[in-house]
Amino acid sequence: xxxxxxxxxxxxxxxxxxxxxxxxxxxxxxxxxxxxxxxxxxxxxxxxxxxxxxxxxxxxxxxxxxxxxxxxxxxxxxxxxxxxxxxxxxxxxxxxxxxxxxxxxxxxxxxxxxxxxxxxxxxxxxxxxxxxxxxxxxxxxxxxxxxxxxxxxxxxxxxxxxxxxxxxxxxxxxxxxxxxxxxxxxxxxxxxxxxxxxxxxxxxxxxxxxxxxxxxxxxxxxxxxxxxxxxxxxxxxxxxxxxxxxxxxxxxxxxxxxxxxxxxxxxxxxxxxxxxxxxxxxxxxxxxxxxxxxxxxxxxxxxxxxxxxxxxxxxxxxxxxxxxxxxxxxxxxxxxxxxxxxxxxxxxxxxxxxxxxxxxxxxxxxxxxxxxxxxxxxxxxxxxxxxxxxxxxxxxxxxxxxxxxxxxxxxxxxxx
Amino acid sequence: xxxxxxxxxxxxxxxxxxxxxxxxxxxxxxxxxxxxxxxxxxxxxxxxxxxxxxxxxxxxxxxxxxxxxxxxxxxxxxxxxxxxxxxxxxxxxxxxxxxxxxxxxxxxxxxxxxxxxxxxxxxxxxxxxxxxxxxxxxxxxxxxxxxxxxxxxxxxxxxxxxxxxxxxxxxxxxxxxxxxxxxxxxxxxxxxxxxxxxxxxxxxxxxxxxxxxxxxxxxxxxxxxxxxxxxxxxxxxxxxxxxxxxxxxxxxxxxxxxxxxxxxxxxxxxxxxxxxxxxxxxxxxxxxxxxxxxxxxxxxxxxxxxxxxxxxxxxxxxxxxxxxxxxxxxxxxxxxxxx
Numbered sequence: 001x002x003x004x005x006x007x008x009x010x011x012x013x014x015x016x017x018x019x020x021x022x023x024x025x026x027x028x029x030x031x032x033x034x035x036x037x038x039x040x041x042x043x044x045x046x047x048x049x050x051x052x053x054x055x056x057x058x059x060x061x062x063x064x065x066x067x068x069x070x071x072x073x074x075x076x077x078x079x080x081x082x083x084x085x086x087x088x089x090x091x092x093x094x095x096x097x098x099x100x101x102x103x104x105x106x107x108x109x110x111x112x113x114x115x116x117x118x119x120x121x122x123x124x125x126x127x128x129x130x131x132x133x134x135x136x137x138x139x140x141x142x143x144x145x146x147x148x149x150x151x152x153x154x155x156x157x158x159x160x161x162x163x164x165x166x167x168x169x170x171x172x173x174x175x176x177x178x179x180x181x182x183x184x185x186x187x188x189x190x191x192x193x194x195x196x197x198x199x200x201x202x203x204x205x206x207x208x209x210x211x212x213x214x215x216x217x218x219x220x221x222x223x224x225x226x227x228x229x230x231x232x233x234x235x236x237x238x239x240x241x242x243x244x245x246x247x248x249x250x251x252x253x254x255x256x257x258x259x260x261x262x263x264x265x266x267x268x269x270x271x272x273x274x275x276x277x278x279x280x281x282x283x284x285x286x287x288x289x290x291x292x293x294x295x296x297x298x299x300x301x302x303x304x305x306x307x308x309x310x311x312x313x314x315x316x317x318x319x320x321x322x323x324x325x326x327x328x329x330x331x332x333x334x335x336x337x338x339x340x341x342x343x344x345x346x347x348x349x350x351x352x353x354x355x356x357x358x359x360x361x362x363x364x365x366x367x368x369x370x371x372x373x374x375x376x377x378x379x380x381x382x383x384x385x386x387x388x389x390x391x392x393x394x395x396x397x398x399x400x401x402x403x404x405x406x407x408x409x410x411x412x413x414x415x416x
Numbered sequence: 417x418x419x420x421x422x423x424x425x426x427x428x429x430x431x432x433x434x435x436x437x438x439x440x441x442x443x444x445x446x447x448x449x450x451x452x453x454x455x456x457x458x459x460x461x462x463x464x465x466x467x468x469x470x471x472x473x474x475x476x477x478x479x480x481x482x483x484x485x486x487x488x489x490x491x492x493x494x495x496x497x498x499x500x501x502x503x504x505x506x507x508x509x510x511x512x513x514x515x516x517x518x519x520x521x522x523x524x525x526x527x528x529x530x531x532x533x534x535x536x537x538x539x540x541x542x543x544x545x546x547x548x549x550x551x552x553x554x555x556x557x558x559x560x561x562x563x564x565x566x567x568x569x570x571x572x573x574x575x576x577x578x579x580x581x582x583x584x585x586x587x588x589x590x591x592x593x594x595x596x597x598x599x600x601x602x603x604x605x606x607x608x609x610x611x612x613x614x615x616x617x618x619x620x621x622x623x624x625x626x627x628x629x630x631x632x633x634x635x636x637x638x639x640x641x642x643x644x645x646x647x648x649x650x651x652x653x654x655x656x657x658x659x660x661x662x663x664x665x666x667x668x669x670x671x672x673x674x675x676x677x678x679x680x681x682x683x684x685x686x687x688x689x690x691x692x693x694x695x696x697x698x699x700x701x702x703x704x705x706x707x708x709x710x711x712x713x714x715x716x717x718x719x720x721x722x723x724x725x726x727x728x729x730x731x732x733x734x735x736x737x738x739x740x741x742x743x744x745x746x747x748x749x750x751x752x753x754x755x
Contacts (some may be wrong), residue, residue, distance in 0.1 A: 218632065242634045256632050259625040261692040270622055270633045273615040283615035327633070 001052050001060060008033035008048035009175055010065045039099060044092045050120030058089035060185060069105070076100060082116060083344065086204040087411075094120060112344065113373070114143045126150055150347045159379035160358035162398060163195050170194055172230065172309045173366040174246075174335050176215060179224030184210040187223070192335065192366045197357060199381030200370040202410045207390040208370045209251060212337045216241040217238040218250040223230035228334070242271070249324060251343060251370070251373060257324045258312050265294045265308040267323050272330040299324040302352065318349030325356065335366035352381055374403045390406045439734055444685065444701045459715040466480060467711070469594060473662075475707040476600035477502070477655045478677060483607035484648025485678040485687075486699040490611075491644050492624040492691025493548035497537060497556035498652045499671030504559040505530040505656030510572040510666025518584045523660075527572055527653035533559050533643065534649020542641030552645075563668035575664025586661025596658055603651070608696035620644060624691025635678070680727060683705055684734040705730065 007190050008029045009016070017028040033048035046059045055063070058143040061081060068076050078097075082090045097107055097120060117124060118138060125335035126133040126149045129402055133149050147158075162244055174192040179185070192198050200208045214221040226233055228244055235241045238248075250256040259267050269290055276290045277283045294308045301322045305315060312320060321341065328336060338357065341348045357380065361367045371377045377384055384396045386409035393409040456462045481498050488495040511525030513519050533555055540551045552624075575583075588595045611617045622630040623640045633639050660666050681702030687694030709726050 237636075238632065239634045239636060248632070250629075250632050256626075256628045259622060259629055259692065261625045261688075261690075262621060266618075266621070270630075270635070273618060277615040277706050285615050285618065287613075 001063065003053040004051065004137070006049050006051055007037075007046050007055070007063050007066075007236055008064055010052055011036065011048075011070050013067070015070075022178055032070070036039040036070050037062075039069065039103065040066070040096060041092075041099075056089070058085055058092055061085075061093060062096065065100070071219065073105065075106045075108065077110070079110045081109075081342070082113065090116075090204075090392070114146060115375075117146075118143065139248075147347055151351075156352070160355045162382050163197070163358075163361060170196070171300055173229070174215075175227040176211075177225040177227070179211065179214060179226070181210065181214050181219065182220045184214075184219075185387070188383055188392055190392065190395070192368060194366060196365050196382040197361045197367045197369055198379055198386065199384040200368065201377050201384055201406050202376070202387035202393070204372060205409065206387040208387050209339050210390075211387070212339060212368065212370060213246055213332065216246055216337065218248065226326065240366075242331065245270075245332065247328045247331065247333040247336050249328055249336065249338045249341060251339035253317070253321060253324065253343070258320060260311070260313045262312065263309050264298075264303075264305060264312050264315070264323060265290060266328055267312045267331065268294045268297050268308070271327055275330065293330065297330060300329075301326045301356065316346070316349075318345040318353075321353065325353070329360075333365060335368070336360065337368040337370070339370045340372065341369065342371075342373070350376075374406055378406070379401065386410050435576070441686065441695065441698045441701060444705065448701060448705055448708065451705070451712075455708070455712045455715065459653070459712075460492065461503070461715050462711075465592070467715070469592075469597075471707055471711050472597045473594050474710075475703055476594075476596045477659060478664075478674065478681070478703050478707075479600045480651050480655045480658070481648075481674060482678045482681050482699045482703050483604065483652045483696050484644075485683045486685070486696050487611070487620055487644045488548065488648055489679070489682050489687040489689065490620050490624045490691060490694045491641060492627070492689070493541060493641070493644070494552060494679070495645060495648045496549065496552040496675045497533060497559060497647060499674030500556040500559035501530045501533045501649050501652040502656040502659065502671040502674060503563045503668055504533065505653035505670055506660045506666045506670060507563045507566050507572070507656075509657050509660050510574050511566050513574060513577070514572055519579060523582075523657040523686065526657055527650065530649045530653025530656060531646055532649075534646040534652075537649070537688075538642030538645035541645060542638040560668070565596075567668045569668060571668070572666040574660060574663070574666060578661070579665060582661055583664070586658060586664070596662055603654070604696065604700055607651075608700070611696050621692050623691075626692070658712055673726050677706065677727075678703075680731045684731060686738075 002013070005013075011033050012029060013356050017032065019023045019025045019387040030048045032365070037045050037048060040062050044059060045062060046055050050064065052060065065076065081093060085093060094116075097109070100107055107120075109117065109120055121138050123135060124138055124146060125135045126142065126146060128150060136146070149415070151316055170193040172191045174195045176188060176190050188207075190198070202208050210219060213219040214227060215235070217237045217240055220236075226235060228246065233244055235244065235246070241247070254260070259270065272293075274283070276293055277285045291308070295302070298305065298308060301320045303315075303319050303321065303326065315323065325338075325341070341357070342353055345353070348413065354376075357367055357369065369377065378401045381401075382398055384401055385408065386393045386396065386406050388410055389412065393412065394405075396405060396409075426606055445484045450661075452462070481502065485495055486500060495509060503525040507526075508529045509522045512522035512525055517525075537548075537552050537555045540546045540555075540636070541548045585595050585599065590598060611620065619630070619635050622633065622635055623637050627637055630640075656670075659670055678699075682694065682699040683689070684705060685694065685698030685700070685702030704725055709730065710720070710723050711721055713726070
């Protein structure tokens, strides 16, 4: 879409109604856009003369769908439409899709999120490695069957076993006190014990990632103290945070994580350049060490590739994510924060990453998971911190965890 | 058994050769060699010591400064101020010398002033976050302006007063090789090796490839960018002093077209404007190729006015080929992803 142009101009891009001099007929353009936009419900639908750049992501999606409708389409294909939407925006999208169905427009909906598929779809086609595995009626199947077909085998232990957090004598490796950042979150207090996986849940925009980024010194904070192994630390930049062994794995793999133009080797070693270079000789890179370390990382995480000299964008999303995880494990972190670690990843790699994360926790690395996927966070985490509008709404221990409880806390419903 | 072994090692050589061919630089080297063969057939004067010497002397200054341009382009930036900073360093050195300062001290001060210009560009681009094109265009104007203010527009003649030792670095020879060529060669090798092998310099690639990801990998992007423009200006400063030594005069208008030549050379040599790609070696071959064109035109008695046209053609051809090659690579990448 053209960010600097209006909604109407985007809907009729390249097909603007013109007058007899070949100039754009603005009135007709607005009128025709209005007709299409009427299909969408009130609060969310944008005005035709609004500029695209000022819209929310879900409103932009409405414009895109409106453009498709303006072409008199009969089929709309939506590819992972909810990946950047909040919970409430997703609801709006679902309403729109229902609306389209009622207007005799067919929808092909591509998604990783099984719950969405079962909510929306009548028919499910499962693909794997570029082949159609099966097409099922949604009524006759269930999530488990679909997952099994996606993976090609039975996944019995999709999530690894949890640690027993009640054990006495566990050390606190990270403590955060009264952390605040104006406009994002306030008075965040929590502790991370060694051997546990701590989950952060909450709606998009509730401040989960912002808290993590502030702890790591990527964003600034207004107040609050951070203790690592009971020592107060002053972290004001991300490189400082790395020196304390505190690392953050970004949620936007493509935009903030990968160096798409560089090879796998360089993507693996970027954060640990000191480890593969000679300190005395102007940090001269030792290529033998570089290759050996890269190969070891590839082997340890079972990254599927044909050569470490390949460019990173020749890998699948799951393997790219493994590269980023390997990059951070290479610097021997004490605490690792993973923001949406399985976003856009196939089911099989997901399971691998889950067991890897558990392994890290078992090895005494403090592990924090930020995730929007409720089954994931419940299946994986020992304790879950739920955030609501920048504050911690509750901390759930293993036995208290349920999707209903998390959703209630995340949407700000107070329990009695 | 022995036969088998022989075949496999032969196969390995074949494989090594093929991967060598994939290098952008290898392709360029072939073009340069082919071009040289053609010229030497067409003109007997090409492969003479005198001609080669003058060819190398001619590209020494561009060769030194192209390193900075390559660094800047690899960070997804640009340094348009190189030519003007070169002139400023030369003019400051010359003016101080005429005023009675020792020439070596004057040269140091000239280089220092150049570095200040680079620090200004680097600060504005790295710290403040301005666009490199506009910033270096502005700094270029400032540097050139100071040149004109200092000289009042007229070149400062130095040749009669310069000490022999200083003239030696500009015009002297060691075993038949011009000193200025030796200096340029040494700087080029250091510049190439550092970028290839030093961990700190590798951050230039990361910064250019994806600045946000570089930051989130613990790289101080601001420091990298400031460093790049300071190095670029340092090299321009050195080139400015060498220009004084070579021509025996400090000219305010020297280096007027340097930036464009350097950009062309770096891009022909494989530096990508979107950052993260390129090498000093490639950029040098780019400069060499462009110098060869000029040299050939002179030797073949073709009007020098054709030079820019041919340079332009080569540039357009190079980026077109590059684009097509990248497209093909992308397709083969998609095939690889099936694994």
